Amino acid sequence: MLIVYALSHSMQLCDHILIHCRSQALLDHEIKHFLLCAARWTTRWFNKPKFHIFLHLPDHIRRFGPAILFATEAFESFNAIIRAKSVHSNRHAPSRDIAQAFAQGNRIRHLLSGGFFNFQLPLPLVNRPHPLPTTSGMAPDVQRPFSVNKSSWKKSGTGPQDLVYIPNTVTQYLGLDDKKQVKTGE
Amino acid sequence: MIIVPGKFNIHRRFLTAVVRLGLDPHQDTPVEILHVILLGFVKYLWRDLVQNQLGKNDDKKGLLATRLSSFDVSGLGISPLAGQTLVQYSGSLTGRDFRAIAQAAPFVVYDLVSEDCFETWVALSKIMPLIWQPEIKDIDAHCVCTVTFNAAL
Numbered sequence: 001m002l003i004v005y006a007l008s009h010s011m012q013l014c015d016h017i018l019i020h021c022r023s024q025a026l027l028d029h030e031i032k033h034f035l036l037c038a039a040r041w042t043t044r045w046f047n048k049p050k051f052h053i054f055l056h057l058p059d060h061i062r063r064f065g066p067a068i069l070f071a072t073e074a075f076e077s078f079n080a081i082i083r084a085k086s087v088h089s090n091r092h093a094p095s096r097d098i099a100q101a102f103a104q105g106n107r108i109r110h111l112l113s114g115g116f117f118n119f120q121l122p123l124p125l126v127n128r129p130h131p132l133p134t135t136s137g138m139a140p141d142v143q144r145p146f147s148v149n150k151s152s153w154k155k156s157g158t159g160p161q162d163l164v165y166i167p168n169t170v171t172q173y174l175g176l177d178d179k180k181q182v183k184t185g186e
Numbered sequence: 187m188i189i190v191p192g193k194f195n196i197h198r199r200f201l202t203a204v205v206r207l208g209l210d211p212h213q214d215t216p217v218e219i220l221h222v223i224l225l226g227f228v229k230y231l232w233r234d235l236v237q238n239q240l241g242k243n244d245d246k247k248g249l250l251a252t253r254l255s256s257f258d259v260s261g262l263g264i265s266p267l268a269g270q271t272l273v274q275y276s277g278s279l280t281g282r283d284f285r286a287i288a289q290a291a292p293f294v295v296y297d298l299v300s301e302d303c304f305e306t307w308v309a310l311s312k313i314m315p316l317i318w319q320p321e322i323k324d325i326d327a328h329c330v331c332t333v334t335f336n337a338a339l
Contacts, residue, residue: 030312067319
């Protein structure tokens with residue numbers, strides 16, 4: 001049954017090739033030529049679905065543009081970066097650990113780039129004023145995520161910032177290096 | 187019952203939401219060249235060559251590795267090929283390796299395989315630059331669309 005199917009399939013292909021030798025559609029012609037070569041070698045290749053899927057490529061190039069634009073090759077390589085963040089984890093909650101590792105990276109990068117952060121020293125217990133009623137019901141001495149007081153926004157000093165003054169391993173890990181110049185065609 | 191033109195009439199509850207919203211997987215999910223070609227055909231053919239055809243013939247495998255290592259890659263814009271790695275680890279290579287293999291293979295396997303196999307390698311190598319073309323000047327000359335294809339039949 002399979003052989004009959006394969007034979008009829010390859011005969012159909014032969015017909016297609018005959019018709020298409022006349023047309024100048026390069027890719028289409030070459031795809032069919034490749035399939036014909038594979039069929040002549042051994043029809044067992046056609047157990048693989050990709051040999052059929054391939055035939056749809058010219059349509060998709062026509063619809064979506066050059067195939068390199070919808071290739072996942074570049075994005076797939078980002079898996080390595082995500083995976084690298086899972087190395088020092090006990091793998092009990094990989095997604096959480098990876099997310100936290102990236103958040104930590106972002107935080108360090110923000111601080112070393114001279115970014116501001118909201119920092120309020122907690123007042124000593126004895127000096128604390130009586131809690132004033134606030135709309136949120138929160139005591140005023142509690143550290144808040146945001147402050148309108150300019151003096152509570154700090155940035156890292158020269159010591160930490162010197163660490164990333166020139167490109168080194170730290171800047172490389174944190175992605176603080178200058179972007180490489182993109183090569184352009186002539 | 188809902189009527190899908192030109193298709194079987196399927197009861198609504200058998201259709202998933204995406205189909206009801208108008209997704210046609212054949213049209214709307216493009217052929218992905220990394221998995222279909224590099225990790226598909228090129229990988230199939232390369233593994234078949236190294237693992238089945240050359241198999242335990244270490245002399246021929248050594249010859250293949252040496253030829254790959256001494257292959258002139260100056261026109262490809264890639265670093266020289268690591269022949270021994272490409273042959274020894276034929277089962278666990280990446281897309282980049284297969285891209286190099288697809289272009290070098292016809293020049294290094296010519297007398298190691300049958301004529302039919304060689305023809306297939308040559309055909310595959312010819313397709314590679316057509317698919318990885320970043321810009322297409324004349325779409326009709328590059329790939330004929332199915333409409334004309336069906337009309338020709």
